[in-house]
Amino acid sequence: MKVLVGVSLLLLCFVSRVKAVTVESCPLATGGLLQTEVEKTVTLTCMTDEGIDPSNQKELQWFRNGAQVNLAEENRLYRRSLCVQPVTKEDNGVVFTCQLKGDATVNSSIEFDVQFPPDLNDTKEVFVEETSDVVLSCGVRANPPVTVTWKKDGEVLDLISGSYKTTNNGITTLLLITKAKRDVHQGTYICEVNSSVYGIMGRTFIVMVEDKVLRFPLGPTIAGVVVVLCTIVFAMISRRNTIIKCIKPN
Ligand SMILES: *[C@@H]1O[C@H](CO)[C@@H](O)[C@H](O)[C@H]1NC(C)=O
Numbered sequence: 729m730k731v732l733v734g735v736s737l738l739l740l741c742f743v744s745r746v747k748a749v750t751v752e753s754c755p756l757a758t759g760g761l762l763q764t765e766v767e768k769t770v771t772l773t774c775m776t777d778e779g780i781d782p783s784n785q786k787e788l789q790w791f792r793n794g795a796q797v798n799l800a801e802e803n804r805l806y807r808r809s810l811c812v813q814p815v816t817k818e819d820n821g822v823v824f825t826c827q828l829k830g831d832a833t834v835n836s837s838i839e840f841d842v843q844f845p846p847d848l849n850d851t852k853e854v855f856v857e858e859t860s861d862v863v864l865s866c867g868v869r870a871n872p873p874v875t876v877t878w879k880k881d882g883e884v885l886d887l888i889s890g891s892y893k894t895t896n897n898g899i900t901t902l903l904l905i906t907k908a909k910r911d912v913h914q915g916t917y918i919c920e921v922n923s924s925v926y927g928i929m930g931r932t933f934i935v936m937v938e939d940k941v942l943r944f945p946l947g948p949t950i951a952g953v954v955v956v957l958c959t960i961v962f963a964m965i966s967r968r969n970t971i972i973k974c975i976k977p978n
């Protein structure tokens with residue numbers, strides 16, 4: 729009996745001395761996932777249990793996606809805390825880890841889920857010659873992802889009748905117009921994105937189909953004219969010399 733009690737006490741002692749760290753955040757994370765938005769500020773604090781001397785902040789290290797964070801570069805509060813300000817698109821999906829220096833198994837992580845709208849809310853003018861091709865492009869990278877609808881003059885685009893092609897890889901969506909015809913393709917296009925967080929946005933394209941221009945090869949023409957002019961000038965100079973030579977003896 730005495731031996732058992734002794735062992736239990738030893739175990740208790742051992743358990744209370746197990747070193748552990750936990751990351752606490754503002755705003756609060758749920759299930760290791762911290763939801764925030766671009767331009768916001770996030771504070772992470774590495775909490776230590778009794779096994780770690782709280783006064784010894786040097787024992788703690790921070791990692792961002794596995795790379796050690798140089799706290800001097802960051803908006804540093806003190807070693808225990810990390811301030812991410814401002815949160816950017818590039819922080820989406822990033823994992824911040826606090827660990828005990830010299831014992832990587834004592835660690836705690838938090839993942840960022842950064843919401844941001846697609847970067848499009850503008851108007852562009854596009855000029856295309858008759859029978860040429862043109863590509864309209866919209867950056868649609870966003871979190872949460874958006875749905876895209878191409879419209880022409882307010883109507884959902886009929887992809888088949890207008891010989892249009894579209895692609896969307898979640899980062900860029902393209903609308904390809906082949907062999908532009910003024911009566912079919914001239915008009916106002918929009919890539920309309922629908923975000924469950926940011927609502928409806930888009931980029932407007934005013935597409936003008938211009939007459940085909942017969943191009944005059946200007947470069948070679950100028951070169952030709954210069955050669956002719958030079959020949960004339962040299963001819964005149966040499967002729968003047970012979971005239972002068974002729975006159976001199978007199
Ligand atoms: C963090 O701790 C866990 C559990 O102790 C371990 O499996 C993992 O490898 C540690 N992470 C790193 C980066 O060492």
Ligand SMILES: *[C@@H]1O[C@H](CO)[C@@H](O)[C@H](O)[C@H]1NC(C)=O
Nearest residue numbers: 845848849850926928929930
């Ligand atoms: C888009 O632009 C309009 C005016 O140009 C502005 O009122 C609106 O707030 C902008 N929307 C976003 C999401 O930036």
Ligand SMILES: *[C@@H]1O[C@H](CO)[C@@H](O)[C@H](O)[C@H]1NC(C)=O
Nearest residue numbers: 875877921922923924927928
């Ligand atoms: C945007 O999407 C939501 C569902 O995600 C839908 O209810 C809404 O009607 C859509 N708005 C437009 C203008 O398509």
